[in-house]
Amino acid sequence: MTASIAIRKVFQGVATRQQMFRMFDRHAQRQNRWEDNATPLYAGEWFETGEAEQDYMFEILPPLWIRGSMFAMREFLIGSVTSVFFALRLDGQIRHFHGYCDLSDSDAVERMRLAIIERERQPVRATSREERLEHICSSTADAHRGYAGERWPVTSRGRRTITLYGGKEGTFLKLLMDLTDGEIAAKLPVHLRYLPSPIAA
Known part of the structure; x- marks a missing residue:
């Protein structure tokens, strides 16, 4: 290593x-x-x-x-x-x-x-996007996280996935790395949500 x-x-x-x-x-x-x-x-x-x-x-x-x-x-x-x-x-x-x-x-x-x-x-407000994604992955139950399999495009296979709730659309899987800022905020504890993007990035 x-x-x-x-x-x-x-x-x-x-x-x-x-x-x-x-x-x-x-x-x-x-x-x-x-x-x-x-x-x-x-x-x-x-x-x-x-x-x-x-x-x-x-x-x-x-x-x-x-x-x-x-x-x-x-x-x-x-x-x-x-x-x-x-x-x-x-x-x-x-x-x-x-x-x-x-x-x-x-x-x-x-x-x-x-x-x-x-x-x-560093202050809590220094939490990066990568750290927030890792926290979401770590704190999500096994039943709601996983890895993209054969149903996904070849370029996405093996990447981490998270289950999201889409309102009328119901639940769906999304690649962890593709979560929007709003989706990330919804999955985080209150004190880590809505950080100004220059600090959170």
């Missing part, structure tokens, strides 16, 4: 235990699940957890390693990608985060740590 793997926030706010477990494998519905190399899908993803959730994960199994306020899970998700948990002091308070790091890259954990610190020092 190289530094070209994007480090990205995939959930806004502090995940509950139930949300945390759902996000551990949020790409489970992808096609060819057992045939493709999923390292780029997972490596670089991160979100905030609570202290109790981090303590719970620490006690499940002896960690692979502990480095100061960080520890890595002994069980790997895929290949050399595993969960790394961070306790970071931000604005005078300790906050807790989970990130997927590819441990074949010796710098991955430190890059993740620095990226989380940099992002969390």
Whole structure:
């Protein structure tokens, strides 16, 4: 793995235990699940957890390693990608985060740590379109999200989809990446809606 793997926030706010477990494998519905190399899908993803959730994960199994306020899970998700948990002091308070790091890259954990610190020092209003789409994907129930299959044009197959409600038209699927600003706003928590486009972009 190289530094070209994007480090990205995939959930806004502090995940509950139930949300945390759902996000551990949020790409489970992808096609060819057992045939493709999923390292780029997972490596670089991160979100905030609570202290109790981090303590719970620490006690499940002896960690692979502990480095100061960080520890890595002994069980790997895929290949050399595993969960790394961070306790970071931000604005005078300790906050807790989970990130997927590819441990074949010796710098991955430190890059993740620095990226989380940099992002969390920005205001909530700095949430980008990509972060908002990732939050929608993470917070949508499995029954209402998926991947474009054979019924879609070849160029769309394998891309993530979301179920939308179209009023008189009923429900329909749309590519996550094609959601309009209004559709994104309707799927977000109130405090993340209707950000001015220069800030939200």
